[in-house]
Amino acid sequence: MKYNTRNIGIIAHVDAGKTTLTERLLYYTGMIHKIGNVDEGNTTMDKDIQEKNRGITISSAAISTQWKKGHGIFNINIIDTPGHIDFAVEVERSLRVLDSVVAVFCASSGVQPQTENVWFQAEKHGISKICFINKMDRTGADFFAVLNEIRTRLNAVPLALQIPIGAEDRFEGVIDLIIQKALYWTDENGETIAEKEIPGHYQAEAEEYRLKLMESLAEYDETFFEAFMETEAGITEEMILNAIKRTCQSGTLVPVLCGSAFKNKGVQPLLDAVVTYLPAPNQLPAMKAKDAGTGDAVELERNEDGTFSGLVFKVVIDKHMGKLAMLRIYSGSIRPGDTVQNVRTGENFRISRILQMQSDKTLPVEKGKAGDIVALTGIKDAKTGDSLSASGRAVLLESITIPAPVIRVS
Ligand code: GDP
Numbered sequence: 289m290k291y292n293t294r295n296i297g298i299i300a301h302v303d304a305g306k307t308t309l310t311e312r313l314l315y316y317t318g319m320i321h322k323i324g325n326v327d328e329g330n331t332t333m334d335k336d337i338q339e340k341n342r343g344i345t346i347s348s349a350a351i352s353t354q355w356k357k358g359h360g361i362f363n364i365n366i367i368d369t370p371g372h373i374d375f376a377v378e379v380e381r382s383l384r385v386l387d388s389v390v391a392v393f394c395a396s397s398g399v400q401p402q403t404e405n406v407w408f409q410a411e412k413h414g415i416s417k418i419c420f421i422n423k424m425d426r427t428g429a430d431f432f433a434v435l436n437e438i439r440t441r442l443n444a445v446p447l448a449l450q451i452p453i454g455a456e457d458r459f460e461g462v463i464d465l466i467i468q469k470a471l472y473w474t475d476e477n478g479e480t481i482a483e484k485e486i487p488g489h490y491q492a493e494a495e496e497y498r499l500k501l502m503e504s505l506a507e508y509d510e511t512f513f514e515a516f517m518e519t520e521a522g523i524t525e526e527m528i529l530n531a532i533k534r535t536c537q538s539g540t541l542v543p544v545l546c547g548s549a550f551k552n553k554g555v556q557p558l559l560d561a562v563v564t565y566l567p568a569p570n571q572l573p574a575m576k577a578k579d580a581g582t583g584d585a586v587e588l589e590r591n592e593d594g595t596f597s598g599l600v601f602k603v604v605i606d607k608h609m610g611k612l613a614m615l616r617i618y619s620g621s622i623r624p625g626d627t628v629q630n631v632r633t634g635e636n637f638r639i640s641r642i643l644q645m646q647s648d649k650t651l652p653v654e655k656g657k658a659g660d661i662v663a664l665t666g667i668k669d670a671k672t673g674d675s676l677s678a679s680g681r682a683v684l685l686e687s688i689t690i691p692a693p694v695i696r697v698s
Contacts, residue, residue, distance in 0.1 A: 292362045293659045294566050295616070297369035297382055299407065300392035301400035305422040309392055309549040310351075310366060316479075316555050317353040317364065319647045323477060323552070349602040349614045350385075350661045352644050355559045362563040365661040367601075369406065379406055381673065384685075385601045385616040385661070388416040388566040390558070395421050395455070395546065396428035399437040407442050416537050416566050417444075420558050421546040424452050424459040431455065431546050438542065447504050447532065447541040449561065450554075451497050453490060462546060462554055463490060465498045466528055471557070478552025505531040508540045529564060536565040569659025575618040577675075580631050580682035588619035588683065592657040596620030596628060596678040599685050600670050604663075609650070612643070612663040613670040618685070620678060621657040630667070631675040631682045640666030 300306035314320045350367045369382040369389070389410050391403055410417060421434045431452045438446040450462040453470060461472035463486055470487060474480045486494050505528065506516040512531035515523060535541035543565055547554015574587035577597065588597050602614040622628060622639055629636050643650040643663040656662040670676075675685045 292360050292563075293365065293569055294362055294562055295365045295367060295385065295387040295569060295659070295661060296562060296566065297367045297386040297389045298392060299369050299389050299403055299410070301394070301397070301402040304392045304394040304397070304400070304403070305549050306392050309390075309420065309422060309555070312478075312549045312552065312555045313364075313366065313559065314351065314353055314647050315477075316559060317355050319351070319353040349604060350645055351647050352661065353646070355563055357560055357563050360563070364559075364562060367661065379409060381601050383410055383413050383415060384599065386415070387569055387572060388418070388562075390562065391417055391419045393419060393421050393434050393438075394426070395423045395431060395434055396426050398434045399441040404441060411539070414539065416539065417542050418536065418558075418561055418565060419446065419542055419544040420554075421544065422549050424455055424546050424553070425457060425548040425551050427456055429455045429459065435544060438544065444542045445504065445508070445540065446544045447501060447535070448497055448544050449501070449532070450545050450557065451490075451493060452546050453487070459548060459551070459553070462557070463494045464557065465494065465501050466525060468494065468498065473551075473553045476552070478555065481556065502528075504541060505535065508535045533565045537567050537571070575685070577683040577685050580675075580677070580684050586683055590619060590658050592621040594619040594658065595681045595683075596622055596626075596676075597683050597685070598622075598656075598676045600667075600672060600674040600676065603670055603672055609641075609643075609665050611667065611670070612665060613667045613674075614645075614661070614663050615656070615676065617656050617658055617660050617662065619658050621655055623655050627679045629677050629679045629682055630670060631677050631684050632671070633669055634682075635669065636679050637667055639664055 298306050298310060315323050350365055352363060352365050355362050355364055367382055367386045370378045391407060419438060421431055423429060435446045435448060438444050450464055452462055453460045461470060463470050470484045472482045474482045506513040509531040515527055532543055536543050543561060545558050545561055570590045572590055574589055577586050577588055579586050588594060597619045598615045598617040600613045600615055604612050606612050624639055624641055626639050627636050642653050642656045644653050645663055677683050
């Protein structure tokens, strides 16, 4: 069975460019056809406009989109993650629903408190992370200073996969340290990428950072270390990608990319990194739950053959479809017409429709399976935080605890 799904959240301090980046992710994945502008209030994630256009209040609970890489087509579900610690319960809930995060930093402001808090919460849950240093075109942009802050403020070991070519108003593109090429975005909408030789005056820096990349992988990944010791020249691109994937998913290293969402530079490599390094739902450890009857601990296998179990992480009202329960499925599968149980109320109900939420429409699907994020219609009493189970097999997912915020004494 092949799971080409990635459930991601985007975490950022206010103003780092989360809305702009999300918009661009939807643009390059073909989900929207025109680039919006947050400053004019016409992005997809802009709630008012969204409601006006489609009479729907799904806001940004979760949006599904697709990205092709190599022979694979990946479903990327972007789950809204509130940045502010005032929404601690919601942050916790969203961290439960997503499998990994993209942390967005402003290249001139660096690591800021809101990101810091959510980062450590994500860390506690063992969630894989990728960093995107945005606003490389802004005055004061400094990629290397932010790398250093990731190390000092987030206690993480950053793994630069790229270095920028220029900064501020001279930010031109990035050097991909893996394929050892310079990437330039050659049209206004950033759709065409020209792959060129690394410019002469960047060769020494690119060499230095490629060596750092290899050394970090050798230091933190045993398999890579052995290959590296045997024959440095025999290291293939695939070996590097696999080592990045392992260290990213074990949380020992954090891949870092950069760009400017606003200037449409750097977004496609980020999408590639999301599908290459971040985990598929079935690669995660079994989900811990409790038998609702006996209270015994149970583990839910994250595959579609298991017993159905899911969490309602948001209930939204749609003018046309009524109540929609946004559901993360952890185990098993459901089809329209199936009877499932709301573990909180003990009531059984029949699922009428299963929908995939796209940026401007909902798409009915035949089946929702482990790892998926879908919306259900026909659930009268569902509330945010409810566990849904296969009828007669009630399991409660772990209750949500509110962590104390990280307070820095500086
Ligand atoms: P959010 O609060 O994190 O969602 O940030 P927004 O996406 O709303 O962006 C905040 C401001 O930064 C807006 O004025 C954006 O136009 C601007 N912005 C976003 N990305 C970039 C970027 O890459 N470069 C520059 N210079 N400005 C950006």
